[in-house]
Amino acid sequence: MARNIEEIIQALNDRKDELQLGGGQERIDRQHEAGGLTARERITALVDQDSFQESGMFAEHRCNLFGMEGKKMPADGVVTGAGSVDGRLVHLASQDFTVGGGAAGELHCTKIVGMMQASLKTGSPFVFINDSGGARIQEGIDSLSGYGKIFYNNVMLSGVVPQVSIICGPCAGGAAYSPALTDFIIQTRQARMFITGPSVIKAVTGEAVSAEELGGPAAQMNNSGVVHFIAEDDLEAIAICKRLLSFLPSNNLEDPPLREADEVILPDKRLNSVVPVDPKQAYDVREVIGHIMDGGDFMEVQESFAPNIVIGFARIQGRSVGIVANQPCVMAGVLDIDASDKAARFIRFCNAFNIPIVTLVDVPGFLPGVQQEYGGIIRHGAKMLFAYSAATVPKITVVLRKAYGGAYLAMCSKDLDADRVICWPTAEIAVMGADGAVDIIFREEMRKADDPATRRKELVEEYRNTFATPYAAAARLQVDDIIEPAETRRYLAMALDVLHSKREFRPQKKHGLIPL
Secondary structure, three states, rough: OOOHHHHHHHHHHHHHHHHOOOOOOOHHHHHHOOOOOOOHHHHHHHHHOOOEEEEEEOOOOOOOOOOOOOOOOHHHHHEEEEEEOOOEEEEEEEEEEOOOOEEEEEHHHHHHHHHHHHHHHHOOOEEEEEEEOOOOOOOOOHHHHHHHHHHHHHHHHHOOOOOEEEOOOEEEEEHHHHHHOOOEEEOOOEEEEEEOOOHHHHHHHHOOOOOOHHHOOOHHHHOOOOOOOOOOOOOHHHHHHHHHHOOOOOOOOOOOOOOOOOOOOOOOHHHHOOOOOOOOOOOOOHHHHHHHHHOOOOEEEEEOOOOOOEEEEEEEEEEEEEEEEOOOHHHHHHHHHHHHHHHHHHHHHHHHHOOEEEEEEOOOOOOHHHHHOOOHHHHHHHHHHHHHHHHHOOEEEEEEEEHHHHHHHHHHHHHHHHOEEEOOOEEEOOOOOHHHHHHHOOOOHHHHHHHHHHHHHHHHHHHHHHHOOOOHHHHHHOEEEEEHHHHHHHHHHHHHHHOOOOOOOOOOOOOOOOOO
């Protein structure tokens, strides 16, 4: 029987309304009771109002094994499409836990891959909101193949468009590798992420561990360093994602967004007293960062992992910059295995996306110890040397206080092709600290002295005045300028303006081989 157009349109709208309910109102209510939003609610919170255009709403699986025949899976358990965030295009996928636990099957993964490829074609960031029980077991190899395609496309997007993963629920097994291949992971307090769950670990190794201890956000931030940001709930995770994207370009061919700048930069005399003159006295380097950035706005990354080094995004005169800074109030700011890995990865991200790097140096050296050596501090520390040397974006280094030995080189010295190296007058640049140097160089002289303690004190002062100052390095053109701390923000702003058009050419090759 023929129908009129109104009936046909009504049938379409009814079908869409049904599909938009996902697994149904009862499961939606359970999602809310557990403290989470639905897949579509997360998208609504992320994108600008009325900007989301969905793709693949009518997708249906074709599995007919193990009870799947005729089973309805609205949108095949994942909502995909494009929208804008602060007026800038993004492509995204949001897994729907109300539909089969968000399990990933063939069509589910095909939809995700489609959005990833659309990101690549349009040069727009890709955001993946994870809330899934893992692979759809009933689909067997088709599900595994789908995950493989996602992993492959994660790598294809890497360094071309920013990729952000938001973990809002379970993310277990092979599913955890896609977030690990993206640039940033935001995990909520309710989410859990691990390769093998507590029951499997108990069965295989006998170790008893809770899901929270194993895959909670604190474990994956503090212990493993997998997670970059922790959010209290879905809405905060979305807010973190939006703030993060505001610092980043849409792709590797663009510059980061430029914000309005101050007309005049006045000296900030507070900086003159932030760093103690005594090299053994601790302070929080984030206070320095706060004084030299626009509005004190600093988005720290991996705050609780390897806290002896601080990384994150900020703006100077409206320009996005990446910050790498030693943290003297944690382990004296020494570089260890985790700090080296953390910094090197961040440096490479900034370089891929045209974000200038500002390095704040107050480093006594690499962490000594048997476990550090056995753990490979040589190859891990070499990652920083590699990352800085390979980076072609503007690189500006500010030596605040201590800068000793190989760790100084690893913090982007002039020899690693830093475009500007400036020092505060409190800076000490040397192979090692004066105390250690004197004990090695003048051991015999002090032993023969009538008063060894007095003679040692004299030699330490002589060494410090000769080598452990910024002036010796400036005399060799290893330092471009020595400035009053209060002038730091103005110097950085002027340098970034000059270096904005920097172009650097390197030998042609597929890629360098970063130490692993």
